[in-house]
Amino acid sequence: MPLFHSNAVLAGWSVGIGSGAAMVPAAFSASRFLDDIRRCGATYMNYVGKPLAYVLATPERPDDRDNPLRVAFGNEATDRDIEESARRFDCTVWDGFGSTENAVIVTREPGTPRGSIGKGLDGVAVYNSATVTECPAAEFDAAGALINADEAIGELVNTHGAGFFSGYYNDQEATDERLRHGMFWSGDLAYKDADGWIYLAGRTADWMRVDGENLATAPIERILQRLPALNRVAVYAVPDDHVGDQVMAAMVLQDAAELTPEMFEEFLAAQPDLSPKAWPRYVRIAADLPGTATNKILKRELVQQGPTPGGGVLWSRRDRRATGTTSGEEGGYVVTG
Structure with a gap:
């Protein structure tokens, strides 16, 4: 974490000062994460944003639990990232807000x-x-x-x-x-x-208005994160061609994971708590998402880019109004970029 951010000062530096522990300077790397933890003998780490997701995207190894880490403390991790990090690295993950x-x-x-x-x-x-x-x-x-x-x-x-x-x-x-x-x-x-x-x-x-209904992005993101192939996701509004907004999701898959439009539709249809209006009209599958120095996803940059592939692949869904229905199961996704 960069020391200009309050997380690094309050959840990192002050912890080291208060406990008399050493604080190790390191540039974050998902692939070197465990090597750095072991090399430094680190028992505690702090985070903001998506670093746990980045680490979990790397291939799991039989000796992942063989490390000195005891506690990871931070915020904005998903339930799955919290549980999987605790299991995979044999540590306690305290995620607060x-x-x-x-x-x-x-x-x-x-x-x-x-x-x-x-x-x-x-x-x-x-x-x-x-x-x-x-x-x-x-x-x-x-x-x-x-x-x-x-x-x-x-x-x-x-x-x-x-x-x-x-x-x-x-x-x-x-x-x-x-x-x-x-x-x-x-x-x-x-x-x-x-x-x-x-x-x-x-x-x-993050409010959006889709077909006359107000939707918030975080509940949609939590549902999409149930998809095992998914590593990171950002849901945001893009302008509708007529009035209001359409839902767009930018997604990064787990390493070596496969996801087709048909598989994604099948997943959406199986989520009983997902409103048909909350089905993403546009889906970007990319290698990464724009982020800040504190590993938060830069949604405003995604919003500015609009429904484009952004260096990845874009799936577009036919406008429900063209079929005369509001069902999310109409239309189907097509690859447009």
Whole structure:
């Protein structure tokens, strides 16, 4: 992790200082990951974004568990990445959620449901930014699909105020944007169930409107990540030819994995909690996705590129309106690039 980022300072450097341990400078490489861990005798690592997914894409070896690593701590790993990393490398993976400003903190408690990031500390809530009121609890159908997204999805806030946040350096306008109505507004969309478990829905810019229905990207990504052939995925909106948005998914497959349009359609049809309107209209299969220095996927760059192969292959699905139906099972994917 680069030391300009709060994760490296709070979850890396300060851990080394507090425990009296050595901190090893290293450039991240998925293929050299275990070699670096063994060479340095590292017992702890911190991460943000998709490094665990990168590592898991490398071929598994019989001696992967033979390493000194005890704990990996970070955020934004998927359930599958957490479980597979723990199994493959014989370590504990603690994945939490916290805003860079340390104003909104969510922890995974024992019993956290799959897909949830846990429960928030006192004061963490989901609010409607227009009405400045707390959103109602999420409701699900028998298949587990969210049925009241318009009402339940809102912005993660700290109702107690700024928490540990004291403001952005020399940027009062940005500070004021975060601190409104006596609360800290994170910019992260989420929903909370009746038991208080929080589920991310993306950033505030990740809303899309497809055929008159509001959709959030993160729930779609969580469903697509059930696909064994998939290593990383980003779901985002691209403009519809007529009005609103269409769903696009940029995907990186596991090493040596095979996925055809027919296999992908079969998978989509088997997901009972995936709305037909949430089926990706465009699918990019690429060797990698654009990322930041902290291994986060750069969705804004993907959005700017639009429905293009981006150096990979693009699958396009026939417009459902051309068939006079809203069923996701109509049309079929064709390779267009």
